[in-house]
Amino acid sequence: AQKVTQAQTEISVVEKEDVTLDCVYETRDTTYYLFWYKQPPSGELVFLIRRNSFDEQNEISGRYSWNFQKSTSSFNFTITASQVVDSAVYFCALSEGRAGFQKLVFGTGTRLLVSP
């Protein structure tokens, strides 16, 4: 069965601190996609990244970086030098090939609070 676990319910940091959001997934499929979305207080979902199961290269985009490790079934997200605007709920999600990539399974989210 497919499952995504975000064990951190809420994280509070002070501006300029680095913070890592954890994501652990379960799947029996060998072909899948992993995603991160941001949900700011306004409520919309903002796409951050998609990673396929065959590409374990870490990715960096500005202050954001992602560490994908198949050996531990983890896809962690790090924000460097956090800013108040990073305050949001962050969701990790999984989409399986055997299900035709037809639905996303989301974790329960991690609420990040960045204070000035």
Place this chain on the structure above:
Amino acid sequence: NAGVMQNPRHLVRRRGQEARLRCSPMKGHSHVYWYRQLPEEGLKFMVYLQKENIIDESGMPKERFSAEFPKEGPSILRIQQVVRGDSAAYFCASSPTTSSGEQYFGPGTRLTVT
């Protein structure tokens, strides 16, 4: 290219009324997905539709909920005889295919049942 459109953005219904949520996918997208986000929870898949067909409704409650995606016009998620527990944010997403795994989300409709 306009993104996924959802309306209304906010909907208030009394218990027992019907709620109709609309979703217009991005231009050229023929795959539509509906998700529900209960307060303080993650999103849960409800249904996947292609034009005129329901492909996967494994996440839909058995009663009172239905969805359609007609040949012309937006996709509709319909909730009959709403109850307080239906209060949630309902998100629609669309994709041009399924093979990329990528889904583009609309801004959501926040349903409040009083």
